[in-house]
Amino acid sequence: MAYTVAQLLKTPQKELDAIFTAAEPGPIPEGQADGTAIIAPGTTFSDEIAKMISLFAWQGKVFDPKAGVLRNRITPFGLNAIVAKVYKDKSWLDGKECILLDYSETSLVAHWIRDEIRLIGPGLYLGKVYWDKARLIDFALQF
Incomplete structure (x- = not known):
């Protein structure tokens, strides 16, 4: 099934998992x-929260697979900052392989953060x- 970001915002947490x-x-x-x-997936607040975060805090990520890193696009100005190592490893959610975004050695600000991603559609x-x-929240990345 092909998903959209709008659908994911309306999907309850259990189904996102x-x-x-x-x-x-x-x-x-x-x-x-x-x-x-x-945040608060499947509720009427999810879309509004996502818009506020995108406007003021986090807009996305820029991946460089050859270097094995990414940079987050943050602030209203879209600065590329907060670096993570990118590699495949086991997910904490289910133990299966995922793409790990590891901030532990690359960021003073986010060294305690770990992101895991999987491809769910084109x-x-x-x-x-x-x-x-x-576990904190979920997120979508649209290329």
């Missing part, structure tokens, strides 16, 4: 992706964010 666990990691992406934070990745071992 099922979509993620059913997906393969796909290739490590290349280039700029528009990001959407998925140019669309679904991600999970962890703070230490605690």
Whole structure:
């Protein structure tokens, strides 16, 4: 099934987890992706929260698979900052392979953050964010 970011915002957490666990990691992406934070998924607030975060805090990620890194696009000015290493590893959610976005050695600001992504449709990745071992939110990356 092909998904859209709008659909993901309306999808309850349990179903987002099922979509993620059913997906393969796909290739490590290349280039700029528009990001959407998925907070309070499946509620009427999810879309509005995503818009506010995109406007003021986080717009997406820029991947360089040859170097094995990414930079987050942040602030209203779209600065490329907060670097992560990118590689494949086992997901904390289900133990299967995912693409890991690892900030532990590259960022003073986000060293406790771990993102995991999997390809769920053409140019669309679904991600999970962890703070230490605690799950925080989901996000979508659209290339």
